[in-house]
Amino acid sequence: MNQLSIGKFIAQKRKEHNMTQEQLAEKIGVSNKSVSKWETGKCMPDYSVVQELCKELEITVTELMDGEEIEENSVRIYDEKQIIDLLKRMQDLEQQKNTMYGILLIVMGIALLAVSYSIGGSDVKDFFAGLLLGLSVGEMLVGVYCVGRSLSKR
Numbered sequence: 582m583n584q585l586s587i588g589k590f591i592a593q594k595r596k597e598h599n600m601t602q603e604q605l606a607e608k609i610g611v612s613n614k615s616v617s618k619w620e621t622g623k624c625m626p627d628y629s630v631v632q633e634l635c636k637e638l639e640i641t642v643t644e645l646m647d648g649e650e651i652e653e654n655s656v657r658i659y660d661e662k663q664i665i666d667l668l669k670r671m672q673d674l675e676q677q678k679n680t681m682y683g684i685l686l687i688v689m690g691i692a693l694l695a696v697s698y699s700i701g702g703s704d705v706k707d708f709f710a711g712l713l714l715g716l717s718v719g720e721m722l723v724g725v726y727c728v729g730r731s732l733s734k735r
Contacts, residue, residue, distance in 0.1 A: 585622035586648030592620040594638040609633045628668035632661075676731050683727030690721030 595605050595616075602616040609630050618624045626634055626645075635642050642661040644651050697713035700706050 583622075583648055584625055587625065587645060588620045588622040590640075590645065590648040591616075591626075591634070591638065594640055595620075598638065600637075605634075605637060608637050625668075628665055628672055631665055631668060676734055679731040680728055683724045683729075683731060686720050686724030686727060688724075690717040690719075690724060693717035693720065 595602070600608075601613075602620070603613045606613040606616045610633070611627075611630060615624075615626075619626055631642055631645065635645055638645075641651065642664050646664055693713050694717040697710045697717060700713075701710045
């Protein structure tokens with residue numbers, strides 16, 4: 582699954598159907614920026630729009646994932662339902678990974694907070710304690726943002 586070849590294939594099929602990015606985006610319910618990102622290989626279509634995209638471009642999901650038209654006598658290992666299920670699982674795993682990064686940042690922030698309270702006594706130690714305190718708060722805020730953003734996508 583090569584994102585760049587898939588993107589070129591989407592662009593080719595869209596042009597064969599005499600559609601602009603805006604027209605295709607409107608038909609499948611996404612922004613024209615999303616279509617542009619697909620065509621340049623920056624990201625993949627969300628699994629929820631793959632079937633609608635294939636319908637508009639008059640291709641199969643297998644052809645989309647291969648980035649080329651399939652010969653009539655070729656043998657496929659996966660059917661379309663399995664491919665869509667795999668895409669959904671990949672996107673779910675990506676969201677879980679982002680949630681875990683956020684939780685890790687929060688835990689590290691709490692650890693830094695504990696360390697910042699354990700040092701002090703001189704000007705230099707107080708400076709480092711304040712620096713660690715600031716870093717811990719910033720790290721926890723970024724962690725909360727990552728977790729919140731990941732959970733809002735579900």
